[in-house]
Amino acid sequence: xxxxxxxxxxxxxxxxxxxxxxxxxxxxxxxxxxxxxxxxxxxxxxxxxxxxxxxxxxxxxxxxxxxxxxxxxxxxxxxxxxxxxxxxxxxxxxxxxxxxxxxxxxxxxxxxxxxxxxxxxxxxxxxxxxxxxxxxxxxxxxxxxxxxxxxxxxxxxxxxxxxxxxxxxxxxxxxxxxxxxxxxxxxxxxxxxxxxxxxxxxxxxxxxxxxxxxxxxxxxxxxxxxxxxxxxxxxxxxxxxxxxxxxxxxxxxxxxxxxxxxxxxxxxxxxxxxxxxxxxxxxxxxxxxxxxxxxxxxxxxxxxxxxxxxxxxxxxxxxxx
Amino acid sequence: xxxxxxxxxxxxxxxxxxxxxxxxxxxxxxxxxxxxxxxxxxxxxxxxxxxxxxxxxxxxxxxxxxxxxxxxxxxxxxxxxxxxxxxxxxxxxxxxxxxxxxxxxxxxxxxxxxxxxxxxxxxxxxxxxxxxxxxxxxxxxxxxxxxxxxxxxxxxxxxxxxxxxxxxxxxxxxxxxxxxxxxxxxxxxxxxxxxxxxxxxxxxxxxxxxxxxxxxxxxxxxxxxxxxxxxxxxxxxxxxxxxxxxxxxxxxxxxxxxxxxxxxxxxxxxxxxxxxxxxxxxxxxxxxxxxxxxxxxxxxxxxxxxxxxxxxxxxxxxxxxxxx
Numbered sequence: 001x002x003x004x005x006x007x008x009x010x011x012x013x014x015x016x017x018x019x020x021x022x023x024x025x026x027x028x029x030x031x032x033x034x035x036x037x038x039x040x041x042x043x044x045x046x047x048x049x050x051x052x053x054x055x056x057x058x059x060x061x062x063x064x065x066x067x068x069x070x071x072x073x074x075x076x077x078x079x080x081x082x083x084x085x086x087x088x089x090x091x092x093x094x095x096x097x098x099x100x101x102x103x104x105x106x107x108x109x110x111x112x113x114x115x116x117x118x119x120x121x122x123x124x125x126x127x128x129x130x131x132x133x134x135x136x137x138x139x140x141x142x143x144x145x146x147x148x149x150x151x152x153x154x155x156x157x158x159x160x161x162x163x164x165x166x167x168x169x170x171x172x173x174x175x176x177x178x179x180x181x182x183x184x185x186x187x188x189x190x191x192x193x194x195x196x197x198x199x200x201x202x203x204x205x206x207x208x209x210x211x212x213x214x215x216x217x218x219x220x221x222x223x224x225x226x227x228x229x230x231x232x233x234x235x236x237x238x239x240x241x242x243x244x245x246x247x248x249x250x251x252x253x254x255x256x257x258x259x260x261x262x263x264x265x266x267x268x269x270x271x272x273x274x275x276x277x278x279x280x281x282x283x284x285x286x287x288x289x290x291x292x293x294x295x296x297x298x299x300x301x302x303x304x305x306x307x308x309x310x311x312x313x314x315x316x317x318x319x320x321x
Numbered sequence: 322x323x324x325x326x327x328x329x330x331x332x333x334x335x336x337x338x339x340x341x342x343x344x345x346x347x348x349x350x351x352x353x354x355x356x357x358x359x360x361x362x363x364x365x366x367x368x369x370x371x372x373x374x375x376x377x378x379x380x381x382x383x384x385x386x387x388x389x390x391x392x393x394x395x396x397x398x399x400x401x402x403x404x405x406x407x408x409x410x411x412x413x414x415x416x417x418x419x420x421x422x423x424x425x426x427x428x429x430x431x432x433x434x435x436x437x438x439x440x441x442x443x444x445x446x447x448x449x450x451x452x453x454x455x456x457x458x459x460x461x462x463x464x465x466x467x468x469x470x471x472x473x474x475x476x477x478x479x480x481x482x483x484x485x486x487x488x489x490x491x492x493x494x495x496x497x498x499x500x501x502x503x504x505x506x507x508x509x510x511x512x513x514x515x516x517x518x519x520x521x522x523x524x525x526x527x528x529x530x531x532x533x534x535x536x537x538x539x540x541x542x543x544x545x546x547x548x549x550x551x552x553x554x555x556x557x558x559x560x561x562x563x564x565x566x567x568x569x570x571x572x573x574x575x576x577x578x579x580x581x582x583x584x585x586x587x588x589x590x591x592x593x594x595x596x597x598x599x600x601x602x603x604x605x606x607x608x609x610x611x612x613x614x615x616x617x618x619x620x621x622x623x624x625x626x627x628x629x630x631x632x633x634x635x636x637x638x639x640x641x642x643x644x645x
Contacts, residue, residue: 031346060394091427092426092427092429093425093426093429094426094427094428095427096424096425096426096427097425097426097427101425101426103422103425103426103427103430104429105393105426105429105430105431110390110393110430111393111422111425111426111430113418114417115413115417118386118413118414118417118418119350120392121382121383121386121387121389121390121414122385122386122387122389122390122414122418123383123390124386124387124390125386125387125388125390125391125392125393125394125396125398126390126391126392126393126538127389127390128391129391129394129395129396130394132346132372132396133394151382152382152383152386152413152414155378155380155382155383155386156383156386158378158380159377159378159380159385159387160594162378225465287427316428317423317424317427317428318423318424318462318463318489319423319463319465319486320423320431320486320487
């Protein structure tokens with residue numbers, strides 16, 4: 001696949017932005033600057049970026065508890081995200097949602113979701129709206145292999161495939177549902193094989209290879225936009241950390257396995273290939289990284305300086321005014 | 322005035338709203354070609370076609386999730402859950418998704434969704450097709466809950482629910498779908514959040530929901546012969562509750578009986594009773610009486626079912642008891 005230099009650089013930039021943001025979240029958590037917890041996307045950056053680089057601004061995505069990467073890839077503002085994670089009034093949801101519930105409908109981000117599999121039936125409705133309106137939007141439904149064991153997965157994919165909805169189901173198989181490995185939770189090796197049960201294409205892709213993800217997603221998105229229906233894409237990947245910032249992730253995963261996957265870092269490999277292809281030099285990459293680091297630092301500063309919502313705002317937004 | 326059935330009133334409300342707003346769509350099990358298990362959507366498929374009246378697979382979670390997504394994207398879906406008992410298989414989408422999306426998003430997303438389902442025993446349908454589970458949803462901020470007591474109420478309230486910007490759960494009554502009542506030919510709506518005083522009286526207040534309104538009216542007639550003047554309030558909306566109408570009535574009568582078909586334990590009757598004691602305890606001349614279903618699953622055999630349900634006789638006895 002031939003991609004422009006600008007596109008390739010943008011893909012690297014987005015992956016670096018996600019990595020840097022997530023590392024900052026861990027730092028913010030460790031400093032005690034954020035309430036609650038957050039589920040980090042480190043290690044899976046190639047998937048959000050490879051998929052979302054195919055999208056238009058008004059295409060929909062539904063996200064998960066591990067959603068920061070999807071939101072950044074879809075154009076989320078770092079300041080508003082960081083502020084939301086810290087529970088500040090300047091956050092995307094005025095501090096009412098936090099890390100797991102960021103929504104930005106103006107960017108087609110129709111909500112991250114704290115319930116595993118919860119967004120799969122919702123994606124059906126988003127996809128159906130596009131079919132009824134003939135607006136040629138595509139809905140990307142992100143979830144993990146853990147969610148593929150929920151009843152909602154079956155109901156959503158059955159309806160989405162039945163009605164030939166413009167939905168791409170992106171399963172990020174990071175091998176663990178909290179502590180339970182995939183092999184201890186389903187009797188199949190590839191989630192994508194489940195596509196056969198719904199009569200839709202099922203694709204398996206190296207989720208740590210951003211170009212491979214981009215290519216597979218492009219095909220599925222075009223298929224959806226042309227009115228040919230849904231696709232299930234399984235991206236094989238790994239989360240580097242534990243389930244959330246407070247979980248070291250060491251109790252249930254062999255260190256060797258973690259190291260093996262860290263060696264397959266989606267960013268390191270992509271950087272290497274861009275330098276080799278003379279798209280970017282190491283210095284240029286360093287400059288990009290520094291610029292991103294500064295933006296993330298500014299996001300932390302913005303969020304820290306922002307106010308908490310007034311307590312009585314807890315009573316607003318239950319119903320429309 | 323002309324009389325139509327409760328099911329026909331629902332169908333009229335849907336058809337009228339669908340004609341004036343193309344974003345209104347209906348989805349659910351058997352709502353299309355069949356016209357609904359209780360015929361409440363009869364004729365809609367023929368008038369509006371398969372794109373606006375969608376027969377779905379048996380997937381309650383999928384149905385409500387789909388409706389949530391449609392609503393977020395600007396549609397006004399009306400989803401039917403054939404029996405109220407089936408809310409259980411859709412609970413995540415109702416409670417964790419629909420009810421909370423506006424709040425979690427800080428008001429950025431709206432879910433103008435109507436969920437039509439029902440309550441009501443008395444049909445020998447046993448424990449999984451007879452429950453009255455409306456109180457559960459009053460315990461979930463973010464949902465409006467309405468319980469229409471007649472064809473007139475169901476038409477006017479459903480039209481308002483469809484126009485509402487938030488998720489509304491409308492609990493119809495299975496025993497009333499075929500019952501007729503007066504419904505005006507001309508268009509009208511009934512606003513959500515207003516109770517209705519069905520009969521004025523000075524001696525005792527009965528607050529009733531759904532089909533219990535009619536039962537209470539019959540009891541009020543019987544008590545009138547004993548010179549007991551009963552005020553009957555049709556609650557109509559459980560959330561948001563019309564506290565003013567309730568409070569004013571209790572201030573006037575000083576005695577309160579609450580009648581509802583849900584089970585008694587932690588039911589809506591308890592909520593109303595406590596609200597009254599919080600607000601106007603000093604006006605009460607005696608303990609509040611509650612008439613509700615026994616704390617049992619709904620049994621199959623008619624004498625068993627009759628035994629556990631709220632009945633006219635139980636309402637009558639409750640009024641007599643607090644007037645002693």
